[in-house]
Amino acid sequence: MNLPNLISLMRLLAAPVAVWLIIDDHMAGAFWLFVAAGVSDAVDGFLAKRLNAQTPFGKYLDPLADKALLMCVFVSLGITSAIDSWLVILVVARDAMIIGGAVLFMTIADGLDTSPHPISKLNTFAQIALASLVLGGAGLGIAVEPAVTAMIYVVAATALLSGGLYLVRLLRQASQVGVR
DSSP, X not given: XXXXXXXXXXXXXXXXXXXXXXXXXXXXXXXXXXXXXXXXXXXXXXXXXXXXXXXXXXXXXXXXXXXHHHHHHHHHHHHTTSSOHHHHHHHHHHHHHHHHHHHHHHHHOSOOOOOOOHHHHHHHHHHHHHHHHHHHHHHHTOOOHHHHHHHHHHHHHHHHHHHHHHHHHHHHHHHHTTOO
């Protein structure tokens, strides 16, 4: 276990803590934990490259930690009605489709292109921005409503678009390898 992987593991372990903080209405703590997790994501990536410490384990652990934390935060914000449930369902369904499709395809055939599409990166950024706005607004008492409403539409649009693009990519790759 190297330092970048340890940092990713800590981010993964932060997910249930974030759930607890949000559910128990400690939004300021949840906000600062979310900020720290974002910083740790940048730090572990930097260290992995700088120290030449990239590992196959880290290749899977880092995005798993990111997804787990983001999904836990979104579901918790949905449970507390801080984010509308339809948006939580859309975001979680998109990720479930992508992950489920990737696992299914890798079970059937090798060589799945798992590189993120630029719109997917935009969706992840929008999800992080929306969660930060909601947590920061509630936890720090900042008026963020117009920005939250705008980000809800950005998250919804990019989730639908990136989910559709992943589905097309998956179907195209499946047809190229003869999966029926």
